[in-house]
Amino acid sequence: MQHEDPLRRLAAHYASMPPVAAMRIDIAGFDGERLRLRAPLADHVNDKGSAFGGSLVSLMTLAGWGLTTLRTEAAGLDAEVYVADSQIRYRAPLCDDLQAEAVLSDGDWDTFVRTLRTRGRARVQLAAQVVLPDGAVATGMQARYAAILRPPSGS
Template sequence: MTSDPHAFDHEHADALARLHHHYQSMPPVAAMDVTVAGYDGHRLRLHAPLSTHVNDKGCAFGGSLASMMTLASWGLVSLHVEEAGLEAEVFVADSQIRYLAPLFADLDVEAELAPDSAWPGFIATLRERGRARIGLIARAKLPDGGIATEFTARYVAIAKPRAAGAMSR
């Protein structure tokens, strides 16, 4: 990956276009003015302008930060499920948020796998059982590189039923 934080691997361009379209198909998300800012196969970055998410104190609204981190983590799981050639619905199972500092800048959020989780095991379990869960971490960054907000969550993927006569991969 290039050092440009808003770049993404062109190998993933089609998947990211589908993800962006999916985000825009949800009216509350479309109103958030969320864009995919980068993806390197391991981390998904989303961006939204502060002007759309400003609160009465002039900083980012806590609910917007929570939504952005939920969306980034959901998107990362969805991208890995698609990359594995599987079809599944992805849901957030539970999450925790720590607000560490007010954010007086655009919302830049990055989601990645939690240290105690692994994609191969998650995908294998989803293939075998039709259901799997995985831990993620997302962070909203301050302009100086510090962390404004940290989000930890577990996501669940549930395989979609295959059509009768469909071949398995």
């Protein structure tokens, strides 16, 4: 599988951040265009027995961050990736394990990479969602992520 090493690096990066490690996130899939993450409901349950809203947002944010990081690395670029802003819409409570998916929602990866190479920074618009077991959207997010090239080592 061509994505295996980048996914291992991404999983290790998630595990290196204590708040993220506590979420017990698993990478559920990556096809080059979409990144899917999952986390057990038992670690994210609120007082109503459904998924905590902050956990839903965190999982979607991490899916978008991970997708942007994977695409940046695939282009051979070493960059810091940040979430710039996001809009969240809660549609229905989730009473099952959390599964988030992030995908490009506006623009294209080629333009993002070309801009990052030439300007040293670029932005990309992503959509992420957490779905219910029946496939309906529980929570959706639109977010912009920014990438900034790291200076070459030794500089």
